[in-house]
Amino acid sequence: MSLKSTLCAATALSLITATGAFAADPSATITVATVNNGDMIRMQGYTDKFTEDTGIAVEWVTLEENVLRQRVTTDITTKGGAFDIMTIGMYETPIWGSNGWLVPLDDLSEDYNVGDILPAMAGGLSHDGTLYAAPFYGESSMIMYRTDLMEAAGLEMPDAPTWDFIAEAAAAMTDRDADINGICLRGKAGWGEGGAFITAMSNSFGARWFDMDWNAQFDTEQWANTLNFYKNMMDASGPTGYATNGFNENLSLFNQGKCGMWIDATVAASFVTGDDSTVADSVGFALAPDTGLGKRSNWLWAWALAIPAGTQQEAEAKQFIEWATSTGYIDLVAENEGWANVPPGARTSLYENPNYQAVPFAQMTLDSILSADPNDSTVEPSPYVGIQFAAIPEFAGIATEVSQEFSAAYAGQQTIEEALEKAQAITNDAMEAAGYR
Amino acid sequence: MSRTVTKQRKMITTAAAWTIGLIIFFPIYWTILTSFKTEAQAINDPPLFFAFDWTLENYALVQERSDYMKFLWNSVIIAGGSTILGILVAIPAAWSMAFVPSKRTKDVLLWMLSTKMLPAVGVLYPISLIFVEFNLLDTRGGLVVVLMLINLPIIVWMLYTYFKEIPGEILEAARMDGATLKEEILYVLTPMAIPGIASTILLNFILAWNEAFWTLNLTAANAAPLTAFIASYSSPEGLFFAKLSAASTMAITPILILGWFSQKQLVRGLTFGAVK
Numbered sequence: 001m002s003l004k005s006t007l008c009a010a011t012a013l014s015l016i017t018a019t020g021a022f023a024a025d026p027s028a029t030i031t032v033a034t035v036n037n038g039d040m041i042r043m044q045g046y047t048d049k050f051t052e053d054t055g056i057a058v059e060w061v062t063l064e065e066n067v068l069r070q071r072v073t074t075d076i077t078t079k080g081g082a083f084d085i086m087t088i089g090m091y092e093t094p095i096w097g098s099n100g101w102l103v104p105l106d107d108l109s110e111d112y113n114v115g116d117i118l119p120a121m122a123g124g125l126s127h128d129g130t131l132y133a134a135p136f137y138g139e140s141s142m143i144m145y146r147t148d149l150m151e152a153a154g155l156e157m158p159d160a161p162t163w164d165f166i167a168e169a170a171a172a173m174t175d176r177d178a179d180i181n182g183i184c185l186r187g188k189a190g191w192g193e194g195g196a197f198i199t200a201m202s203n204s205f206g207a208r209w210f211d212m213d214w215n216a217q218f219d220t221e222q223w224a225n226t227l228n229f230y231k232n233m234m235d236a237s238g239p240t241g242y243a244t245n246g247f248n249e250n251l252s253l254f255n256q257g258k259c260g261m262w263i264d265a266t267v268a269a270s271f272v273t274g275d276d277s278t279v280a281d282s283v284g285f286a287l288a289p290d291t292g293l294g295k296r297s298n299w300l301w302a303w304a305l306a307i308p309a310g311t312q313q314e315a316e317a318k319q320f321i322e323w324a325t326s327t328g329y330i331d332l333v334a335e336n337e338g339w340a341n342v343p344p345g346a347r348t349s350l351y352e353n354p355n356y357q358a359v360p361f362a363q364m365t366l367d368s369i370l371s372a373d374p375n376d377s378t379v380e381p382s383p384y385v386g387i388q389f390a391a392i393p394e395f396a397g398i399a400t401e402v403s404q405e406f407s408a409a410y411a412g413q414q415t416i417e418e419a420l421e422k423a424q425a426i427t428n429d430a431m432e433a434a435g436y437r
Numbered sequence: 438m439s440r441t442v443t444k445q446r447k448m449i450t451t452a453a454a455w456t457i458g459l460i461i462f463f464p465i466y467w468t469i470l471t472s473f474k475t476e477a478q479a480i481n482d483p484p485l486f487f488a489f490d491w492t493l494e495n496y497a498l499v500q501e502r503s504d505y506m507k508f509l510w511n512s513v514i515i516a517g518g519s520t521i522l523g524i525l526v527a528i529p530a531a532w533s534m535a536f537v538p539s540k541r542t543k544d545v546l547l548w549m550l551s552t553k554m555l556p557a558v559g560v561l562y563p564i565s566l567i568f569v570e571f572n573l574l575d576t577r578g579g580l581v582v583v584l585m586l587i588n589l590p591i592i593v594w595m596l597y598t599y600f601k602e603i604p605g606e607i608l609e610a611a612r613m614d615g616a617t618l619k620e621e622i623l624y625v626l627t628p629m630a631i632p633g634i635a636s637t638i639l640l641n642f643i644l645a646w647n648e649a650f651w652t653l654n655l656t657a658a659n660a661a662p663l664t665a666f667i668a669s670y671s672s673p674e675g676l677f678f679a680k681l682s683a684a685s686t687m688a689i690t691p692i693l694i695l696g697w698f699s700q701k702q703l704v705r706g707l708t709f710g711a712v713k
Binding site: 031033035036037038041044059060061062063064065066067070071074075077078079080081082083192193246247248251252255256258265267271275276278 | 475476477480481482502561562565566568569574575653654656657658661665668669670671672673674675676677
């Protein structure tokens with residue numbers, strides 16, 4: 001074959017195959033975009049059961065959380081229509097719902113029992129009282145601690161400790177020679193990483209992102225107290241390089257027995273008591289700390305399923321959402337994998353179930369969720385909804401920059417005062433540009 | 438005396454080359470090694486180099502959860518299609534720039550290359566809207582065109598460099614013998630530039646294979662290539678390093694094999710004209 005014929009044949013072949021000769025018939029197929037979390041992956045394993053019952057096939061697009069957020073945001077704003085169901089969180093849902101980008105979930109069947117959804121979750125996933133996403137699982141944050149180390153330190157963890165107690169316990173549990181850090185916390189830059197933690201923590205110190213006129217509040221004493229307390233405690237009792245630690249890094253340290261305490265997402269409870277943990281038998285739980293001002297430092301989050309407006313398969317998508325977030329699905333998982341593995345934090349009835357009440361972290365998870373109110377998260381009044389975030393479109397960009405400044409301060413590249421000054425300027429500039437001020 | 442110095446220099450150069458090579462290879466080695474560990478072993482501190490129970494469990498889990506062959510096929514089509522299309526467009530372009538240059542040829546070349554400096558995210562929305570308008574979202578055809586356009590400046594630049602090394606008199610002789618423009622490019626220029634074209638094809642194929650921004654943002658369930666396959670095992674909330682490593686190993690294996698067998702051509706092509 002001549003060079004010319006070879007090139008022509010190869011080009012033709014690649015174009016024929018590239019233009020979709022192998023595409024599947026999409027008539028009875030819905031596409032779901034989701035994150036790579038344990039509960040989501042487990043759900044994919046049970047999809048065949050849904051297809052068997054309904055005849056609707058499900059295609060999964062699983063992506064890392066930040067990639068997924070960018071991908072689904074692009075799709076929904078360009079009306080791409082690539083997905084029939086999107087996995088989104090409490091930050092996106094009210095914003096997208098108010099923009100008319102999501103199908104309201106106001107006509108779910110009676111069997112589904114919308115009233116069973118935990119009020120905190122339903123509130124965070126609604127806009128003007130209309131539910132726009134059904135929670136698949138919900139989480140707050142709480143303290144996970146080593147009972148053996150706490151005992152050795154001669155201390156007893158209260159169910160609802162203060163930050164002062166936590167700092168004292170962290171110092172007492174720290175043993176640098178044995179490579180044990182009294183406390184492990186997120187410090188990594190990113191609005192969903194260290195940014196989420198410090199924002200939730202600041203609530204308990206009486207701080208807030210904005211006053212009622214959308215002026216940044218980083219020049220207040222409350223923010224200075226928050227950051228100084230965090231840095232002093234972490235410098236004294238935290239792991240080396242904590243400024244770059246996120247959820248996974250701390251999980252790894254805790255599971256290897258290198259943390260006395262870890263304050264993070266309640267879903268971590270099943271990881272630290274699971275097979276991969278070397279300290280599974282000596283883990284206790286407590287509410288996230290406070291400073292006595294009436295707000296604790298726990299957050300509230302849900303991964304929820306929503307339907308983008310304009311999908312051609314709205315009825316099928318709703319059918320899937322009803323199945324995946326139902327009590328029937330919880331029973332299915334419990335039957336096959338045990339109660340500790342069911343998706344937590346979404347339904348009231350789960351916490352009334354005696355089988356689930358026997359799971360060691362169940363009650364503390366519920367208490368943490370119930371103690372978080374996204375509509376009243378700060379000591380002084382604030383104009384935004386959200387605990388570890390402010391549910392406005394500009395927040396993700398601003399908080400990412402602010403958290404970078406904070407991380408630089410944790411790492412000693414600048415002082416806390418400098419970081420707060422920069423945060424104040426970044427936030428006010430962005431809010432002015434966006435027309436809030 | 439001079440012989441001793443040469444030997445020493447040779448030894449130092451060899452040692453330096455090996456050191457750099459090992460440093461570059463280490464992340465790949467570590468990824469492959471981690472793919473054979475359990476999740477607990479993957480995060481062990483101190484890190485485990487050999488003394489652990491080797492397991493194929495991660496590969497089994499990845500196979501069970503994902504349709505690897507579908508992702509692989511999409512990667513082959515997208516990388517192969519964009520490379521072939523790119524070469525077909527770039528050969529005439531590079532020919533004209535190399536043999537019939539104008540006053541502005543250098544500027545045009547530099548301008549083409551400068552488009553590579555534009556952050557991809559800056560044109561995400563325009564490209565997405567075009568894809569939506571022409572129903573190209575989540576199609577291999579759309580990605581073939583986008584990746585071809587993205588890599589075109591590099592292909593044209595590389596081919597231009599190779600073509601410049603070919604004496605223009607040979608093409609002139611072909612023309613005098615009655616060859617048409619098409620025949621001149623197809624039967625005279627192209628065979629003479631085969632090493633250069635081969636290395637350009639290989640490099641472009643590797644670039645297209647590894648491209649992650651557009652392949653993640655313009656695909657969903659149908660046209661997603663191996664980059665999406667890897668992304669589906671990454672998670673900021675949960676330790677899945679061993680599974681992620683297994684998925685990464687499966688994704689890079691085809692390109693590693695291709696690179697291994699074609700390294701001579703690749704090196705020859707990349708260093709072509711570097712030393713005169």
